[in-house]
Amino acid sequence: MKAIFVTGTDTGIGKTVVTCGLAAFCSLRKGLDVGVMKPLEAGLTLHGKDLLPWDAILLKEASGSHDDLSLINPYCFESPLAPETASQLEHVHVDLEMLDRIYNQLEASHDILFMEGAGGVLVPY
Ligand SMILES: Nc1ncnc2c1ncn2[C@@H]1O[C@H](COP(=O)(O)OP(=O)(O)OP(=O)(O)O)[C@@H](O)[C@H]1O
Numbered sequence: 001m002k003a004i005f006v007t008g009t010d011t012g013i014g015k016t017v018v019t020c021g022l023a024a025f026c027s028l029r030k031g032l033d034v035g036v037m038k039p040l041e042a043g044l045t046l047h048g049k050d051l052l053p054w055d056a057i058l059l060k061e062a063s064g065s066h067d068d069l070s071l072i073n074p075y076c077f078e079s080p081l082a083p084e085t086a087s088q089l090e091h092v093h094v095d096l097e098m099l100d101r102i103y104n105q106l107e108a109s110h111d112i113l114f115m116e117g118a119g120g121v122l123v124p125y
């Protein structure tokens, strides 16, 4: 199994679009069992009456992953800020060991795992 980490120079640069494309290609054209992860998502999207981690939802749809959204996206923050700042603002402790365990679980249970980073490459996490 392989894990591919997608990051970019900034936020809004196309990480989700590219990751979804790669995930869909591997799943639909290559017949691979594809896993996805967006460990931290900050800036939820209002959909109807719900605030949702839209990147994680798009990644799940594109990949065909059956994993629970709570594994694909263990942490989501309402504030559209760097996750470290958003977690402090929202008083949420980010358990890196838990993220590691989920990562290992997803990596072990799929042929390939795509993980989208938060913001740009210099953002902590
Ligand atoms: N190659 C592209 N050509 C034109 N528009 C694009 C392209 N890639 C992404 N976009 C548009 O740019 C916007 C941001 O893309 P995307 O959500 O993939 O960025 P991101 O890097 O994942 O952002 P975030 O840091 O918020 O996760 C979207 O509205 C998307 O439609």
Ligand SMILES: [Mg+2]
Binding pocket: 015, 016, 017, 055, 116
């Ligand atoms: Mg994104």
